[in-house]
Amino acid sequence: MxxxxxxxxxxxxxxxxxxxxxxxxxxxxxxxxxxxxxxxxxxxxxxxxxxxxxxxxxxxxxxxxxxxxxxxxxxxxxxxxxxxxxxxxxxxxxxxxxxxxxxxxxxxxxxxxxxxxxxxxxxxxxxxxxxxxxxxxxxxxxxxxxxxxxxxxxxxxREWTDADRRVVPEATGKTVVDAGDDVGDESGDAADESAD
Amino acid sequence: MxxxxxxxxxxxxxxxxxxxxxxxxxxxxxxxxxxxxxxxxxxxxxxxxxxxxxxxxxxxxxxxxxxxxxxxxxxxxxxxxxxxxxxxxxxxxxxxxxxxxxxxxxxxxxxxxxxxxxxxxxxxxxxxxxxxxxxxxxxxxxxxxxxxxxxxxxxxxREWTDADRRVVPEATGKTVVDAGDDVGDESGDAADESAD
The missing domain is CATH 3.40.1280.10 (SPOUT methyltransferase, trefoil knot domain)
Structure with a gap:
């Protein structure tokens, strides 16, 4: 790896x-x-x-x-x-x-x-x-x-490089932030990210 | 389990x-x-x-x-x-x-x-x-x-019960036996068992 x-x-x-x-x-x-x-x-x-x-x-x-x-x-x-x-x-x-x-x-x-x-x-x-x-x-x-x-x-x-976005692991939520950001909540916009 | x-x-x-x-x-x-x-x-x-x-x-x-x-x-x-x-x-x-x-x-x-x-x-x-x-x-x-x-x-x-057949794990081979048997080699007949 x-x-x-x-x-x-x-x-x-x-x-x-x-x-x-x-x-x-x-x-x-x-x-x-x-x-x-x-x-x-x-x-x-x-x-x-x-x-x-x-x-x-x-x-x-x-x-x-x-x-x-x-x-x-x-x-x-x-x-x-x-x-x-x-x-x-x-x-x-x-x-x-x-x-x-x-x-x-x-x-x-x-x-x-x-x-x-x-x-x-x-x-x-x-x-x-x-x-x-x-x-x-x-x-x-x-x-x-x-x-x-x-x-x-x-x-x-592992850490990821050159990402546009990052999911913030959490107990209840769907939070995606710009990669590098530690704040920001695009909750709800992320449903299209599944591999489906 | x-x-x-x-x-x-x-x-x-x-x-x-x-x-x-x-x-x-x-x-x-x-x-x-x-x-x-x-x-x-x-x-x-x-x-x-x-x-x-x-x-x-x-x-x-x-x-x-x-x-x-x-x-x-x-x-x-x-x-x-x-x-x-x-x-x-x-x-x-x-x-x-x-x-x-x-x-x-x-x-x-x-x-x-x-x-x-x-x-x-x-x-x-x-x-x-x-x-x-x-x-x-x-x-x-x-x-x-x-x-x-x-x-x-x-x-x-885990052990399986009521099975018809059992795969014998091995380094090189495709061996399927009747469940319960410890011998017998139906090698080659097993290709249809994949979940595919």
């Missing part, structure tokens, strides 16, 4: 239309929970646009890339590859090992999130196939829990 | 068609990460069917309900109400307090996940408005991180 090494989330496979929202949510979750970059398939331009727009407004650094060579990215990745899959080893059993592998040699980490069926070669290439439970649920949920555990919660403390 | 108290996830609002997958993923995430029950709006029948089907195959206990009275459920809830929202207090600041409120009096917990715009009354009724980051991302990701923190990872150890 903005250290020397880079944590990149790769969305593997995307069906335009059907997957737009899931792919967008993968990208926004990667950004919000500490990844440095997300890579979408090149047919996911609409999702890329949404994630870039949120980054422009709410800050970064966070990069969004469209690439057509998902297989090559995985095959040629120089660092550690984690593939999130319900068939993998239990996250609670391997998270320390993943963290050690990344930290020991300051290795970049590629986190692969499946969309359409992923090729068997990905299971073989991955240094870790990891299951956030071995139950069918949601690639977005799996990514979120994995990142929160990988960073041990530190990602929740 | 299957103690005397009940943890219920309420999906607030649903637009048929557009929200089907997100609502399904909210339900499957609730199931996989330790909630006892999910309540969908009564126009989300398709999502309910998917979550019930997964529960039939992969086990429970987990209940799915369709209800038309979302407002009343929140208003009349006898226990603790948590509303997940990017405008709320930071999860890392309030999670202990939420856990204490639930555990102290063995209170049932209602976790409200917004879909369409939620009414202001929900912010006021909630005992805790909680933000998993104050960034726009995904209600599924927020729910996943919240539940993992609420249960402190214990939800990953």
């Amino acid at each position: 903005h250290e020397e090494r880079e944590v990149v989330v790769l969305r593997y496979g995307h069906r335009p239309g059907r997957d737009d929202r899931m792919t967008t949510h993968v990208g926004l979750t990667a950004r919000a929970l500490g990844a440095d970059r997300v890579v979408f398939p090149d047919n996911a331009g609409q999702s890329a646009e949404t994630v870039r727009d949120i980054t422009d407004r709410f800050g970064g650094p966070f990069a969004v890339e469209l690439r057509g060579d998902q297989k090559a990215i995985v095959r040629d990745w120089a660092g550690v590859v984690v593939h999130l899959t319900m068939y993998g080893e239990r996250v609670q059993d391997v998270e320390d090992e993943v963290r050690s592998a990344v930290n020991a040699d300051d290795e970049d980490l590629l986190v692969v999130v499946g969309g359409e069926k992923v090729p068997w070669a990905l299971y073989e290439r991955a240094d870790f196939n990891v299951g956030v439970t071995n139950q069918p649920h949601s690639e977005v949920a799996g990514l979120a829990v994995f990142l929160d555990r990988l960073f041990e919660g530190d990602e929740l403390e | 299957h103690e005397e108290r009940e943890v219920v996830v309420l999906r607030y609002g649903h637009r048929p068609g557009r929200d089907d997958r997100m609502t399904t993923h909210v339900g499957l995430t609730a199931r996989a990460l330790g909630a006892d029950r999910v309540v969908f709006p009564d126009n989300a029948g398709q999502s309910a069917e998917t979550v019930r089907d997964i529960t039939d195959r992969f086990g429970g206990p987990f209940a799915v309900e369709l209800r038309g009275d979302q407002k009343a459920i929140v208003r009349d809830w006898a226990g603790v109400v948590v509303h997940l929202t990017m405008y709320g207090e930071r999860v890392q600041d309030v999670e202990d307090e939420v856990r204490s409120a639930v555990n102290a009096d063995d209170e049932d917990l209602l976790v409200v996940v917004g879909g369409e715009k939620v009414p202001w009354a929900l912010y006021e009724r909630a005992d805790f408005n909680v933000g998993v980051t104050n960034q726009p991302h995904s209600e599924v990701a927020g729910l996943a991180v919240f539940l993992d923190r609420l249960f402190e990872g214990d939800e990953l150890e």
Whole structure:
């Protein structure tokens, strides 16, 4: 998370239309929970646009890339590859090992999130196939829990740069201020900020 | 999580068609990460069917309900109400307090996940408005991180009853066995189990 090494989330496979929202949510979750970059398939331009727009407004650094060579990215990745899959080893059993592998040699980490069926070669290439439970649920949920555990919660403390606006956490309210401001209440104007 | 108290996830609002997958993923995430029950709006029948089907195959206990009275459920809830929202207090600041409120009096917990715009009354009724980051991302990701923190990872150890099948976690493979079996490899037959 903005250290020397880079944590990149790769969305593997995307069906335009059907997957737009899931792919967008993968990208926004990667950004919000500490990844440095997300890579979408090149047919996911609409999702890329949404994630870039949120980054422009709410800050970064966070990069969004469209690439057509998902297989090559995985095959040629120089660092550690984690593939999130319900068939993998239990996250609670391997998270320390993943963290050690990344930290020991300051290795970049590629986190692969499946969309359409992923090729068997990905299971073989991955240094870790990891299951956030071995139950069918949601690639977005799996990514979120994995990142929160990988960073041990530190990602929740990150600061954002180049933001236009900032939400002020509060017990009851919807307060958005200009980034940098500590006052000002645009309560009620913020309902359009959801990722929806 | 299957103690005397009940943890219920309420999906607030649903637009048929557009929200089907997100609502399904909210339900499957609730199931996989330790909630006892999910309540969908009564126009989300398709999502309910998917979550019930997964529960039939992969086990429970987990209940799915369709209800038309979302407002009343929140208003009349006898226990603790948590509303997940990017405008709320930071999860890392309030999670202990939420856990204490639930555990102290063995209170049932209602976790409200917004879909369409939620009414202001929900912010006021909630005992805790909680933000998993104050960034726009995904209600599924927020729910996943919240539940993992609420249960402190214990939800990953749960056992499933009345399952037809079970995934065997492994470093490289896709192994599904009949529930109860410890051998048998239906490798390759399992690709249709994703929540997709």
